[in-house]
Amino acid sequence: MTQIFRMEIPVPFPVETVNVFLVKGETLTLIDTGTNTDDAWNALVQQMGRIGHHPREIENVVITHHHADHCGLLDRLPRDIPVxxxxxxxxxxxxxPELLKSYQQFFAELGAQMGIPEAFMRKGPSLTRTLAYSCRRSLTHSVREGDHIDALPGFxxxxxxxxxxxxxxxxxEEDGLFIxxxxxxxxxxxxPLLEPPCHGETERAKPLLQYNDTLRRLGDMPVLRVLAGHGPDVTEVRPLVQExxxxxxxxxxxxWHMLREHPMTAFEVCRELFPALYQKQLALTLSETVGQLDVLQYNQQVxxxxxxxHWVYHTR
Ligand SMILES: [Zn+2]
Structure with a gap:
């Protein structure tokens, strides 16, 4: 019988902690890792210790996505196991290095398009700051839609x-559990976060459109419990998706109403939408703003x- 243990790991980001999941079946599998920091490592050692294990016993690691709070600690896990x-x-x-280069280039171009003032652009994107908490390690196995992972039977x-x-x-599917x-x-x-176009594409993805599709898909599934990457489990899935x-x-x-008053650049929209936040968290608030503009454009409202x-958005 497979057991799943949630461990809450401190991370040096505004969210403060990330959940990682230890799946104990025929093998010991860790899903997500925490950041590449001593605090995260010590917390993992301590919390695995409570159930009689140590991170050196981990036999597989699965990461849900590439953000440092979910994969950074990979650097300190056993070297010879599947990732x-x-x-x-x-x-x-x-x-x-190619990714870092394309990231910088992408944000320089995007910054100009979106009308971000020079003073902001000089600060540079925040990626390099979060990468300091990430890893330098390769995947050993990649998975796509519909795949199964030997170490996680039934998923x-x-x-x-x-x-x-x-x-x-x-x-x-058997019990409606969704990690x-x-x-x-x-x-x-x-x-939803903006990322440079990758994998041979020339245009950036539209993350909020993708995210809405993902949410709708989740809302249509018979999921009974979501084990979340931050905070408590979600059991009322459909109402939360709707919300x-x-x-x-x-x-x-x-x-849309702001733009009906007068046409604006994405930066101007961002400033009006997040007056208290945009200076401190430009990457995050701009991602959110561009997301809304992508949705309006997709719906042919702007x-x-x-x-x-600079690109100027106006209602149609
Ligand atoms: Zn993330």
Whole structure:
């Protein structure tokens, strides 16, 4: 009989902790890891110790996505074990120089398009700051939609992009259990984050559109419990999905009304939408803003004037 233990690991990010899951069946498998920090390592040692284990006994690791709080501690786990995740994690978990270059280039171009003032651009994107807590290690196995993982019998891999392009969840149909990473969190909404186009694509993904699709899919599944990447389990899945989708719709309409007053750049929208936050958390708030603009554009409620130095959004 498989047992699943939730361990809450401290991380040096505003969310403060991340949940990792130790699955004890025929083998010992860790799902997500915590950051590459001493505090995270000590917490993992201590919490595994309570159930009579040590991280050196871990036989497989699965990561739900490439963010440092979910994969950073990979660096300190046994070297010879399978590391499993979506194939697109690879440039992030190895911190490939090409990725860093394309990331910087992408944000420079995006910054100009979105009308971000020079002073903000000089601070640079926050990626390099979070990568300091991440790992440099390769996947050994990659999984895609519908795949099964030997170490996790009964679970199916689902691709759940939006919060990250690399995001997967693990679903056990037999009892409706969904190991969800950051797909659905009870107390905070999960941010769709902008990423550079990867894997041969030339255009960026539209993370909020992807995330809404992921949420709708989850809402249509007979999921009884979500083991979440942050905070408590979610058992009222459908109502929470509806609430998140509703909030998103309201925010998109708020942006539409702002643009009806007068056309704006994405940066101007961001400043008006998050007056207290945008300076401190530009990457996050801009991702959210661009997400809403993507949704409005997709729904043909706004169009973009790309003739000037900055893109200007206006209602249609
Ligand atoms: Zn994340």
């Amino acid at each position: 499993i995740g979506h194939p697109w994690n690879e440039p992030w978990v190895t911190q490939s 199916t891999v689902l691709e759940t992009p939006g919060h990250a392009s690399t995001h997967i969840a693990l679903y056990r 969800g990473g950051d797909v659905l969190l009870r107390h905070i909404s999960s941010n 998140r989708l509703h909030k998103q719709e309201q925010r998109a309409q708020k942006v 169009s973009i004037d790309t003739s000037g130095p």
